[in-house]
Structure formats: structure tokens, C-alpha cells
Amino acid sequence: MQGNIADCWLIAPMMAIAKHRKLLEDIIPENQYSLEFGIFPVRLLVDHIWTIVIVDGHFPILPNETPYFARYYGELWPNIIEKAVAKVIGGYHKLAGGIPADAFRSLTGASSISYMLGPDTDHGRLWDRIQFSLSSGFLITLSTNQTDIESYENFGLAHSHVYSLIETSIADDRQLFLIGTTIWRRWNGKCSELVVYPEDVTKNWEKSKKKMANQRLFWMEIDDFCKWFLLFTVCRYREGWDELRINGCHGEKSLYLHVSHRCQITIEISLSDPKMWEYHDVGFIFVIDDIGKLALCFSVEFHRAQKVKIYKNY
Incomplete structure (x- = not known):
């Protein structure tokens, strides 16, 4: 309570x-x-x-x-x-x-x-x-x-x-x-x-x-x-x-994953705001069903005033 x-x-x-x-x-x-x-x-x-x-x-x-x-x-x-x-x-x-x-x-x-x-x-x-x-x-x-x-x-x-x-x-x-x-x-x-x-x-x-x-x-x-x-x-x-x-770095441009068997993977990139106790998700990728197949990708815009996340599918 x-x-x-x-x-x-x-x-x-x-x-x-x-x-x-x-x-x-x-x-x-x-x-x-x-x-x-x-x-x-x-x-x-x-x-x-x-x-x-x-x-x-x-x-x-x-x-x-x-x-x-x-x-x-x-x-x-x-x-x-x-x-x-x-x-x-x-x-x-x-x-x-x-x-x-x-x-x-x-x-x-x-x-x-x-x-x-x-x-x-x-x-x-x-x-x-x-x-x-x-x-x-x-x-x-x-x-x-x-x-x-x-x-x-x-x-x-x-x-x-x-x-x-x-x-x-x-x-x-x-x-x-x-x-x-x-x-x-x-x-x-x-x-x-x-x-x-x-x-x-x-x-x-x-x-x-x-x-x-x-x-x-x-x-x-x-x-x-x-x-x-x-x-x-x-x-x-x-x-x-x-x-x-994985902590962010400026040198590497890519992250390589070797997937040896069928599975579900979520890859997420996030940025924290040092002024507020909140996280800003700037992108997601979901790999589902088939190995190597990109099933869903969408970007995220965070509207601080309304504190609502708007999702755009691609």
C-alpha cells in the first residue's frame, strides 16, 4: 500500500x-x-x-x-x-x-x-x-x-x-x-x-x-x-x-553475435539522463524464430513533457 x-x-x-x-x-x-x-x-x-x-x-x-x-x-x-x-x-x-x-x-x-x-x-x-x-x-x-x-x-x-x-x-x-x-x-x-x-x-x-x-x-x-x-x-x-x-564506446561501430541455435534475442540501446532518474530507449531490435532473420525493428521518441513513449514500426 x-x-x-x-x-x-x-x-x-x-x-x-x-x-x-x-x-x-x-x-x-x-x-x-x-x-x-x-x-x-x-x-x-x-x-x-x-x-x-x-x-x-x-x-x-x-x-x-x-x-x-x-x-x-x-x-x-x-x-x-x-x-x-x-x-x-x-x-x-x-x-x-x-x-x-x-x-x-x-x-x-x-x-x-x-x-x-x-x-x-x-x-x-x-x-x-x-x-x-x-x-x-x-x-x-x-x-x-x-x-x-x-x-x-x-x-x-x-x-x-x-x-x-x-x-x-x-x-x-x-x-x-x-x-x-x-x-x-x-x-x-x-x-x-x-x-x-x-x-x-x-x-x-x-x-x-x-x-x-x-x-x-x-x-x-x-x-x-x-x-x-x-x-x-x-x-x-x-x-x-x-x-x-555492454558499456558504450566510440570506437566500435558494430556488435557481432554468433547464434548457434534457434532462440529469441532482444537487443536494446539506452541512454540515461543525468538530470533525471529515467532512461531513454533509443532503439530496439527483436530477432525472432529464424536465425539471422530481422523480425521487427522500431525506433522510439521520448516526449518528456507528456512522459509518453511513441513507437514507430519499420
């Missing part, structure tokens, strides 16, 4: 990551932290380099002894990650405002793609794209618009806010999305009355986990999904993939 600072851009990606235990163990390496001494190593991508950020177990709290910032019903890892990110960027106060692609990049090392939504969005293509993304293990967040504040609040949503997409379902021919919120407000429109998880799924859960699910998760139909969300961001994290990072 988000605390007393506007860092939904970080908390929502963490909410999407929560069910990926292997990824969490990569971020906070297992057996390398000390509960006795309150020392926690956190693995973050800083300036394109995997870096271990050490934080202690001292966290700001409210008078009722609940965390001032991130909190998650008896679990400490959100506080640890949030503190590590705050340490990297210069303090908790600098966590206010951001984009989920930056959080995904720093936590997973993977790039993200944002897709615009609207009344004219093709439901079939949208459903297929999200189904493919979730089945591939990708992580997804949703962002609301900055305008029409009153309408958002009337339906239990927040404007200029980031949510997480947990899963999808089809019930009575309705295409539904299970969405996680990082704040106390919850969607109260169509399908909000649906049970988050059936009893056979939650019967062995602790009460705190059931309470969290009922308060922080809700179902939404695809029509409302396209109406209320401005865009969704897909982090193409791939569990089990090998990674090679």
Missing part, C-alpha cells in the same frame, strides 16, 4: 512484481540480508549497471507505529525496496512523481512499452495483447488521466494515478480485468461487486491477506477499462533469460 507520498509509479510496479517470487529474491538476494543487524542488500539497475544498495531497517513511522511510507500487511520487502530507491535518487521526498517504466527498469532491468487506451480501442486486439503479455510473465501497470478529477473520484478511482494489472477472466461473456490499487479508494462501478477470489482459492489464506485482497483488488469490465485508463505499460521481464550488458 502506498504511504504518505505520491510514489504510485513505484508501488504499483512492486504490486505487479509481488507474485513473482524469483524476481523478488533477485531484488533482495536471499540469505544475504541480516534481520539481527537490520542490514538489507537491494539489487537495482543504477546508470545501466546492476548495483547492490545497502539499507538499514529503520523506517519512518506514524504515531500509531504504522509505516509512514510503503506498507504491506506484515511484510517488510516493500519498505526495503522503497528505501533503497529513495537512497539512490536522493531521499524519500524525491519519490513524489514518476513513471512506472523507470521503476520497472530499475527493479527488473527490462524495458517497457506503453500503449494508449480510449473509446476507440479495439477490444479484441487489446484483450489478445494483454493475454499474451500476462501468459509471457510480463508485468503490467495502468495509468489514469490528469483531467476530470471529480468523475474519477465519484467512481472510486484517482486521477494521475498508477494501478497494477493482476490477471484477467471471462465471466458471463464479459471480459474482466483484476486490478490492484495502491490507495484506500476502490473502484465502485460495474463489476466492482464481484468476489475478488472464490472461497476455494482463499480458504487457506491468512485473514490479513484476505483483507488486503478485498480492499486493494477489484474487477473491471473491458469497456470501463478503456474509458477510465489513459494507457497501460508492459514491462517485458523474462524470467530465466540470460543477460549481457
Whole structure:
């Protein structure tokens, strides 16, 4: 749950990551932290380099002894990650405002793609794209618009806010999305009355986990999904993939790869902005299916004012 600072851009990606235990163990390496001494190593991508950020177990709290910032019903890892990110960027106060692609990049090392939504969005293509993304293990967040504040609040949503997409379902021919919120407000429109998880799924859960699910998760139909969300961001994290990072140099003009068997490769070129904690992806190449065959290539323009990535296919 988000605390007393506007860092939904970080908390929502963490909410999407929560069910990926292997990824969490990569971020906070297992057996390398000390509960006795309150020392926690956190693995973050800083300036394109995997870096271990050490934080202690001292966290700001409210008078009722609940965390001032991130909190998650008896679990400490959100506080640890949030503190590590705050340490990297210069303090908790600098966590206010951001984009989920930056959080995904720093936590997973993977790039993200944002897709615009609207009344004219093709439901079939949208459903297929999200189904493919979730089945591939990708992580997804949703962002609301900055305008029409009153309408958002009337339906239990927040404007200029980031949510997480947990899963999808089809019930009575309705295409539904299970969405996680990082704040106390919850969607109260169509399908909000649906049970988050059936009893056979939650019967062995602790009460705190059931309470969290009922308060922080809700179902939404695809029509409302396209109406209320401005865009969704897909982090193409791939569990089990090998990674090679190469620092930029001015001498070599080409990078040669010898591919000995059929596989999928992603090649990415990124530039960091020293003035802001964000990355600018300047190009991608995906090699898929056939060895040596260029299947997809597109360039990226980053519009800082709107903080939206525009993709051009070639």
C-alpha cells in the first residue's frame, strides 16, 4: 500500500512484481540480508549497471507505529525496496512523481512499452495483447488521466494515478480485468461487486491477506477499462533469460553475435539522463524464430513533457 507520498509509479510496479517470487529474491538476494543487524542488500539497475544498495531497517513511522511510507500487511520487502530507491535518487521526498517504466527498469532491468487506451480501442486486439503479455510473465501497470478529477473520484478511482494489472477472466461473456490499487479508494462501478477470489482459492489464506485482497483488488469490465485508463505499460521481464550488458564506446561501430541455435534475442540501446532518474530507449531490435532473420525493428521518441513513449514500426 502506498504511504504518505505520491510514489504510485513505484508501488504499483512492486504490486505487479509481488507474485513473482524469483524476481523478488533477485531484488533482495536471499540469505544475504541480516534481520539481527537490520542490514538489507537491494539489487537495482543504477546508470545501466546492476548495483547492490545497502539499507538499514529503520523506517519512518506514524504515531500509531504504522509505516509512514510503503506498507504491506506484515511484510517488510516493500519498505526495503522503497528505501533503497529513495537512497539512490536522493531521499524519500524525491519519490513524489514518476513513471512506472523507470521503476520497472530499475527493479527488473527490462524495458517497457506503453500503449494508449480510449473509446476507440479495439477490444479484441487489446484483450489478445494483454493475454499474451500476462501468459509471457510480463508485468503490467495502468495509468489514469490528469483531467476530470471529480468523475474519477465519484467512481472510486484517482486521477494521475498508477494501478497494477493482476490477471484477467471471462465471466458471463464479459471480459474482466483484476486490478490492484495502491490507495484506500476502490473502484465502485460495474463489476466492482464481484468476489475478488472464490472461497476455494482463499480458504487457506491468512485473514490479513484476505483483507488486503478485498480492499486493494477489484474487477473491471473491458469497456470501463478503456474509458477510465489513459494507457497501460508492459514491462517485458523474462524470467530465466540470460543477460549481457555492454558499456558504450566510440570506437566500435558494430556488435557481432554468433547464434548457434534457434532462440529469441532482444537487443536494446539506452541512454540515461543525468538530470533525471529515467532512461531513454533509443532503439530496439527483436530477432525472432529464424536465425539471422530481422523480425521487427522500431525506433522510439521520448516526449518528456507528456512522459509518453511513441513507437514507430519499420
